[in-house]
Amino acid sequence: MSDNKKFVQGNEACVEGALYAGLDFYAGYPITPSTEIAELLSYRLPQSGGKFIQMEDEIASICAIIGASLTGRKVMTATSGPGFSLMQEALGYAIMTEIPCVIVNVQRGGPSTGIPTHGSQGDVNQARWGTHGDHAIIAMTASNHQDVFAVTVEAFNLAETYRTPVILLFDEVVAHMREPVIIPEAGAIPLVERLRTSVKEGVDYHPYLPREDGRLPMSDFGGVHRYNVTGLFHDMWGFPSTEPRVVHGLLRHLVDKLENRTNQIARYKEYYLEDAEHLLISYGSAARSARHVVENRRMRGERLGLLELQTLWPFPEDIIRDKCVHAKSVIVVELNMGQILSSVKMAVDEPQKVFLANRIDGVFITPEDILNILRLIRGKGV
Amino acid sequence: MAVKDYLRERFFPHLWCPGCGHGMVLNGLLQAVEKLGMSKNEIVMVSGIGCSARISGYVDFHTLHTIHGRALAFATGVKMSRPELNLIVPMGDGDALAIGGNHFIHAARRNIDITAIVMNNRIYGMTGGQFSPLSGEGIQATTAPFSNIDYSFDVVELAKAAGATFVARTTSYHVQQITDIVRKAVLHEGFAVVEVLSQCPTYFGRKNKAGDAVDMVRWFKDHTTPIGSKAKTENPDLIERGIFVQKESPEYCSEYDKVVERAMATVR
Numbered sequence A: 001m002s003d004n005k006k007f008v009q010g011n012e013a014c015v016e017g018a019l020y021a022g023l024d025f026y027a028g029y030p031i032t033p034s035t036e037i038a039e040l041l042s043y044r045l046p047q048s049g050g051k052f053i054q055m056e057d058e059i060a061s062i063c064a065i066i067g068a069s070l071t072g073r074k075v076m077t078a079t080s081g082p083g084f085s086l087m088q089e090a091l092g093y094a095i096m097t098e099i100p101c102v103i104v105n106v107q108r109g110g111p112s113t114g115i116p117t118h119g120s121q122g123d124v125n126q127a128r129w130g131t132h133g134d135h136a137i138i139a140m141t142a143s144n145h146q147d148v149f150a151v152t153v154e155a156f157n158l159a160e161t162y163r164t165p166v167i168l169l170f171d172e173v174v175a176h177m178r179e180p181v182i183i184p185e186a187g188a189i190p191l192v193e194r195l196r197t198s199v200k201e202g203v204d205y206h207p208y209l210p211r212e213d214g215r216l217p218m219s220d221f222g223g224v225h226r227y228n229v230t231g232l233f234h235d236m237w238g239f240p241s242t243e244p245r246v247v248h249g250l251l252r253h254l255v256d257k258l259e260n261r262t263n264q265i266a267r268y269k270e271y272y273l274e275d276a277e278h279l280l281i282s283y284g285s286a287a288r289s290a291r292h293v294v295e296n297r298r299m300r301g302e303r304l305g306l307l308e309l310q311t312l313w314p315f316p317e318d319i320i321r322d323k324c325v326h327a328k329s330v331i332v333v334e335l336n337m338g339q340i341l342s343s344v345k346m347a348v349d350e351p352q353k354v355f356l357a358n359r360i361d362g363v364f365i366t367p368e369d370i371l372n373i374l375r376l377i378r379g380k381g382v
Numbered sequence B: 001m002a003v004k005d006y007l008r009e010r011f012f013p014h015l016w017c018p019g020c021g022h023g024m025v026l027n028g029l030l031q032a033v034e035k036l037g038m039s040k041n042e043i044v045m046v047s048g049i050g051c052s053a054r055i056s057g058y059v060d061f062h063t064l065h066t067i068h069g070r071a072l073a074f075a076t077g078v079k080m081s082r083p084e085l086n087l088i089v090p091m092g093d094g095d096a097l098a099i100g101g102n103h104f105i106h107a108a109r110r111n112i113d114i115t116a117i118v119m120n121n122r123i124y125g126m127t128g129g130q131f132s133p134l135s136g137e138g139i140q141a142t143t144a145p146f147s148n149i150d151y152s153f154d155v156v157e158l159a160k161a162a163g164a165t166f167v168a169r170t171t172s173y174h175v176q177q178i179t180d181i182v183r184k185a186v187l188h189e190g191f192a193v194v195e196v197l198s199q200c201p202t203y204f205g206r207k208n209k210a211g212d213a214v215d216m217v218r219w220f221k222d223h224t225t226p227i228g229s230k231a232k233t234e235n236p237d238l239i240e241r242g243i244f245v246q247k248e249s250p251e252y253c254s255e256y257d258k259v260v261e262r263a264m265a266t267v268r
Helices: A010-021 A035-047 A058-070 A081-086 A088-097 A124-129 A145-162 A172-176 A244-259 A286-298 A317-324 A339-347 A367-377 B022-036 B052-058 B071-081 B093-097 B101-110 B155-162 B175-187 B201-207 B213-223 B230-234 B252-265
Strands: A005-009 A025-028 A051-054 A075-079 A101-109 A115-119 A138-140 A165-171 A178-182 A228-230 A268-271 A278-283 A304-309 A311-313 A329-334 A354-358 B043-047 B062-065 B086-092 B114-120 B166-171 B192-197 B224-226 B239-246
Touching (some): A005 A010, A010 A075, A010 A178, A025 A058, A025 B071, A035 A051, A051 B071, A058 A075, A058 A101, A075 A081, A081 A101, A088 A165, A101 A172, A115 A172, A124 A138, A124 A311, A145 A165, A145 A178, A165 A172, A228 B052, A268 A286, A278 A286, A278 A317, A278 A339, A278 A367, A286 A304, A286 A329, A286 A367, A317 A339, A329 A339, A339 A354, A354 A367, B022 B086, B022 B175, B052 B062, B101 B155, B155 B166, B155 B192, B166 B213, B175 B192, B201 B213, B213 B224
Parallel strands (some): A025 A051, A075 A101, A138 A165, B043 B086, B086 B114, B166 B192, B224 B239
Antiparallel strands (some): A005 A178, A101 A115, A138 A311, A268 A304
């Protein structure tokens, strides 16, 4: 194998992607099945002058990366369900204060301690609505290690572009499975660096005055511009405000900057969609079995297609609607009780043609599980 | 520079009640910063939630007003990322030691170079007078209508036990001592804890018939004494003021620099 081809776990592919993207500060707390990310970064980050700190809990971990990001670093933390629950308040803080950061949630079965060593995709809606209050969020996932790498790089790019937390919703299956990943040459994937203010020292800097394109040029803490950052609704200087115009304006800005760009942000892959009668929609590890079904049945001449989502939030509803128009049936394949299913039903013109193929018993969904649902839909029995 | 130059006047009027001790702490703190002669750009103030936490908005430093109890965790990220910056973290008693208790002891354990100022008025002021982990038994509060049964932490003993390498206590009456201690705490390389007893006449005072602000400040004068004073041996109930711990010990960010050196040696 050449130097840039590695045979690794999904968690390691995530680490490689983060380092490629320029990660230089990580704070975390051990939790299965994400721990390898912390272990690897405790080794790799100081080798390149970056910083790693193991905090006292997941709350402290996300708080520490937000603080570090404010000083200009590219930051990440990784956790799993219970830790992700603990992070929700600070996640909202990063949304409100528009501080870029990447939060990896390697999903395991829940609720509560659940089934830590088995895969699940049960945190999809938590990623969307786990923190309180109206907001928008970016959440992404991937089904194989090359995509884990690419999506991780993209997460950093989106976090920096939109000054927002980005959630990477991987799962135990992909995280612990081993397969090859090729690390691209430096520069092969473009990296987004933080937009910094050009306002000179001594000139009034408005840290929370968006440009026309919605982006906010940032000034690093410790630099020449001193400003206030608060989780309270705030004006363009970062000062707390209860002025209705300010409150309305800020909330709209926080939501619109992402949701008005849903199609731009959306990443997905399509397999045999052109003439698909039965369209599978899946993501993360579950998409591996879905793809197997589609490719296998295509060889028999059956018109199946797969839309593999990599961006889950903001939900690409226009894209879903377009892709589903001609399908006789749409089968959502996921490892939960239908968390993306409900979003798909809301997006399509005929929700009655949308079905669920899932498993919630900690066992990975097989192609046979999906085929059984397909047979039922076609009225052929199991 | 005058103390006024460290304030963001467009943020005023402040939200503290008449007679609140927090303004006296702010005054002492800014006098200390002035004496230190630091550039405002070198100082990052991180705070959580509560009356005390609002101090960060009023000062012209890099200011980070975060979420309840987590100020030290945010500050740890800032400091670790940019060790050359001076981190000052003002916290209330509930912020620092109830919801934030875990971060408090772990920041102390790491001996990371942060100055933590616990503005202890023994009550949750912003939410309207509930007892805190520093209220102590026998105190009246809106959530202890039949008198509080919770024992309080001793901030000094807790900080010492957790590994803080600078530990001091003073009160809002002793403004010059606030200045002196905060100056030394900021200069100290390691985790520094400064407890400042501060008065909340609005809630603690009213609920506990402690009188008005002047009475409460006078109480600090009459019921505290310098560490090791003769008065303390005669009256053990007096609360000691001064610097309890000031020792040199490896600081976290400096130690991490050594980790980086060791790690880099593996790739050369």
